[in-house]
Structures are given as C-alpha cells and as structure tokens.
Amino acid sequence: MDPRVRKLYEALFALEDLREIFRTAVPGCADEDEIAAGVARVEAILNDLKEQRSSSLRYITDRIELRTREEEYININPIQPGGRLTPEARKALIAYGDGYSICDWCRDLRLDKIRRPPVDEFHAELAEFVGMDEVRVVPGARRGFQAVTSSILEKGDIVLLSELGHYTEYLAVELAGGVVREVPAGEAHIITGDAVAETIEEVQATTGKKPKLLIIEHFDYSYGNEHDVRGIGRVAREYGIPFLYNGAYSVGMVPVNGKEIGADFVVGSGHKGMAAVAPSGLLATTDEWAPCVFRSSHISGNISARQFETKEPEMLGCTLMGATLLSMMASFPRIKERVKHWDEEVKKSNYFIREFLRIEGNAVASEYPRKHTLSRVDTRNSFDKVARTHKRRGFFLSDELKRRGIIGEFAGSTRVWKLNTYGLSWERIRYLADAFLDIAEKYNLRVDPCSAGAG
Numbered sequence: 288m289d290p291r292v293r294k295l296y297e298a299l300f301a302l303e304d305l306r307e308i309f310r311t312a313v314p315g316c317a318d319e320d321e322i323a324a325g326v327a328r329v330e331a332i333l334n335d336l337k338e339q340r341s342s343s344l345r346y347i348t349d350r351i352e353l354r355t356r357e358e359e360y361i362n363i364n365p366i367q368p369g370g371r372l373t374p375e376a377r378k379a380l381i382a383y384g385d386g387y388s389i390c391d392w393c394r395d396l397r398l399d400k401i402r403r404p405p406v407d408e409f410h411a412e413l414a415e416f417v418g419m420d421e422v423r424v425v426p427g428a429r430r431g432f433q434a435v436t437s438s439i440l441e442k443g444d445i446v447l448l449s450e451l452g453h454y455t456e457y458l459a460v461e462l463a464g465g466v467v468r469e470v471p472a473g474e475a476h477i478i479t480g481d482a483v484a485e486t487i488e489e490v491q492a493t494t495g496k497k498p499k500l501l502i503i504e505h506f507d508y509s510y511g512n513e514h515d516v517r518g519i520g521r522v523a524r525e526y527g528i529p530f531l532y533n534g535a536y537s538v539g540m541v542p543v544n545g546k547e548i549g550a551d552f553v554v555g556s557g558h559k560g561m562a563a564v565a566p567s568g569l570l571a572t573t574d575e576w577a578p579c580v581f582r583s584s585h586i587s588g589n590i591s592a593r594q595f596e597t598k599e600p601e602m603l604g605c606t607l608m609g610a611t612l613l614s615m616m617a618s619f620p621r622i623k624e625r626v627k628h629w630d631e632e633v634k635k636s637n638y639f640i641r642e643f644l645r646i647e648g649n650a651v652a653s654e655y656p657r658k659h660t661l662s663r664v665d666t667r668n669s670f671d672k673v674a675r676t677h678k679r680r681g682f683f684l685s686d687e688l689k690r691r692g693i694i695g696e697f698a699g700s701t702r703v704w705k706l707n708t709y710g711l712s713w714e715r716i717r718y719l720a721d722a723f724l725d726i727a728e729k730y731n732l733r734v735d736p737c738s739a740g741a742g
C-alpha cells in the first residue's frame with residue numbers, strides 16, 4: 288500500500304478546510320492568519336508526501352472511511368469500471384457539490400434549458416451521441432425505464448423483457464401496473480429477434496393482447512453477452528411495438544446509435560457507463576415519442592390556480608442537480624472519445640480471458656470470444672477445488688488477489704463469478720492475467736504453457 292494515497296487525501300482535505308475560510312468570511316475580509324496557517328498545513332502535508340511519510344488518516348469524519356481502492360488496486364468489480372470518474376468529473380464534484388448549485392443561472396425554470404454552464408448544449412449533444420432526437424438526464428437507468436412505463440402502460444398491459452433482464456426493469460413495469468412476459472435466451476444465453484417474434488406470437492395467441500412495450504438490454508448484466516438488438520429492433524417495427532433499448536452496459540462505452548438499431552427509447556446509466564456520479568443516466572427518444580414521455584404538466588391548483596406547464600411530470604420537473612449532472616457533463620468529452628476505442632477494450636477482454644483459460648479447470652460461462660469486458664467465469668473445477676481444503680475456504684483467492692493489488696471480485700466466491708476489465712491499460716491487463724496464473728501455479732493447478740500472445 289502506497290502511503291502517498293492517504294497523504295494525498297490529507298492534502299485535499301486540508302485544501303478544503305482552507306476553502307472553508309473563504310466560504311464563511313465576510314467577502315474580502317478572510318482572516319489572513321487563518322489563511323497562512325491553512326497554507327502552512329497544506330505545505331507540511333505536501334512535504335510529508337514528498338518524503339513518503341505515512342498517514343494515519345482513515346476517516347473523512349465519524350466512521351466514513353476514505354475510499355482508496357481505485358488508487359491502490361486494480362479494481363475488477365463487474366459493475367464499477369464504467370462509472371469510475373474522470374479527473375474532470377472529480378473536479379466538477381468539488382466545484383458543484385453544493386445542493387442546488389446548478390440553479391445559479393437558471394432562467395427558464397427547466398434544467399435542460401440552462402445555458403450557464405451549457406446544460407442545454409449538453410442535452411443536444413447527448414441526443415446526437417446516442418443517435419436519437421430528444422434526451423433528458425435521469426437519476427439512473429431505472430428512472431428512465433420508469434418514465435417510459437409510467438407514460439405508456441395501463442393496468443394489465445403486457446411488457447416483454449428478456450429472461451436475463453435487470454430487476455429494475457421488472458420493478459418499473461410493476462409500478463406502472465403492467466405484467467411481465469419473458470423472452471427466452473436459450474442455451475446460448477442470447478436474445479434473438481426470432482425469440483422475440485415467437486414470444487409476441489405466443490402472447491397474442493394466449494392472451495389476445497399485443498405487448499405494449501419491449502425492453503431488451505444490449506448487454507445483459509449476468510453474462511455480458513451481446514443480444515441481437517438490431518434484429519429485435521426490426522421485429523419491434525414489424526409488430527408495431529415500441530422498443531426500449533437498455534444501454535446500461537453500453538452507452539458511454541460502446542458506440543450506440545438508437546435510430547440505426549430501431550429503438551424508440553434509449554436508456555443509459557451515468558454511473559455504470561458514463562463516468563458520472565450516482566445516481567445519473569439518460570433517457571433518449573424520437574420526435575414521435577417525445578411528446579408522450581416528455582409531455583408537459585397540465586395540473587392546476589384549485590385554490591392557487593397555479594399551473595406548471597414548463598415542467599414535465601415524468602421528470603418531476605428537474606432531475607439531476609449539481610454534481611451529478613456536472614460530473615456527467617465534465618466527463619462527456621472523454622466519453623465521446625472513449626467509445627471510439629471499444630474494439631481495443633474487447634481485445635483486452637479477450638486477451639485476459641484467453642490467459643485465464645490457460646488454467647486447467649477454468650471456464651467462461653459468457654459467450655466466447657468475448658464481445659464485452661464484463662465476463663462471467665466458472666472456477667468450480669480450479670480455484671474452488673483449492674478452496675475446499677484451504678483453511679480460508681473461498682477467501683483464499685481474494686487474499687491472494689489482494690496481496691497482488693487486485694480487488695473487486697466477489698470476496699469468498701470461487702465458483703461462478705463476474706469480473707470486468709473495462710478501462711484497464713494493456714499493462715494492467717497483462718499484470719492481472721499474470722496474477723491469476725501465478726496464483727494457479729502456487730496452488731499446483733496445471734497451466735497450459737502456451738501463452739495467448741498480445742492482442
């Protein structure tokens with residue numbers, strides 16, 4: 288563990304304390320002695336940092352620990368890498384952390400119309416980025432699903448979901464009074480256009496009703512498999528059923544063009560795929576559906592007679608405020624750039640898995656070759672065999688990984704588990720693969736001597 292990480296936090300916190308002096312002083316009259324003392328404290332900490340002195344700092348305040356895993360480890364957690372903040376997002380977080388900070392220059396009483404900072408431009412670019420006409424930012428992909436289900440479902444309406452669908456899709460349907468019917472993913476764990484068409488036919492034959500909505504993810508959270516969203520888009524068109532493309536694991540990492548796919552709605556997650564603070568996400572749609580989901584409020588007060596026509600009820604007026612939105616905006620230039628390098632991310636993912644499979648007994652439960660960086664691996668015939676006789680049981684693997692600076696696998700699990708290599712450099716990828724091979728050798732698991740080679 289590098290002592291400088293905690294020292295760095297100490298310095299950042301000391302700067303925040305210094306900042307607080309200005310936030311509480313009469314304008315222009317900050318106490319000079321207090322400032323000098325604050326600066327001296329920062330300098331002393333930076334000096335410690337230079338000398339690599341250790342830090343005793345453990346908490347921000349009462350029992351809220353520092354979080355140092357992104358600085359001290361390679362984090363292979365399945366859901367976290369796409370939401371790791373960019374340096375720009377972290378700066379936005381510091382500058383716009385105050386509650387309603389985004390409202391400084393709000394004139395039209397609508398978040399997406401704010402021009403300073405350029406929230407309005409960001410919305411326009413975001414819609415283009417996912418190949419749709421209109422977009423709103425929402426507190427998480429789940430709130431995007433909810434806005435759609437709440438807008439178009441009536442009680443008892445049927446919604447088709449993948450049998451690998453995310454729980455938040457089910458809950459969004461439940462809340463709107465809908466009923467779920469699942470599309471089977473088959474032995475390959477992949478949803479095809481044909482499977483969707485067959486399920487629609489079956490639903491029509493058994494209930495006499497046409498599904499009102501189709502929600503399918505491009506990449507599911509269980510296997511990270513790619514589902515045939517284009518084929519599904521075509522089927523949705525043929526049957527005239529609106530299609531919500533769930534891009535929680537794609538928007539912000541994979542190039543996405545909703546209209547080319549044939550989607551009526553595109554939902555993305557800021558904290559899963561767009562290097563933004565949680566909860567954040569986006570809901571994009573076409574000119575055809577925008578008047579439905581982004582309709583204006585019509586309610587009025589019976590005494591006050593007030594109306595709120597500028598507000599959109601599905602958004603409850605404004606959605607992401609302050610640091611959540613600003614982090615998303617600050618990361619956006621890098622997000623636009625990074626989706627162009629998705630192929631390289633897939634290459635690294637495949638390199639890692641190929642190396643991982645050199646360990647006898649290791650298997651990958653996801654489709655292979657990989658098309659995503661999230662993978663479900665099966666180590667029941669390798670690391671789990673070791674775990675059975677190890678005094679630390681399944682935790683032996685977490686211990687060994689942690690010792691090598693790797694964190695984020697499900698601690699204690701040596702059976703079927705998930706990891707995500709998104710955003711790791713080639714250097715880190717090779718290090719990660721070598722770490723697993725090294726652990727295998729230490730526990731006398733056979734390792735195929737033929738390496739995968741780069742790329």
Ligand SMILES: *Cc1c(COP(=O)(O)O)cnc(C)c1O
Nearest residue numbers: 427428429453504508535556568
């Ligand atoms: C993570 C995930 C979600 C939920 O995303 P939030 O932004 O946290 O609401 C929905 N669907 C899938 C497939 C996911 O992987």
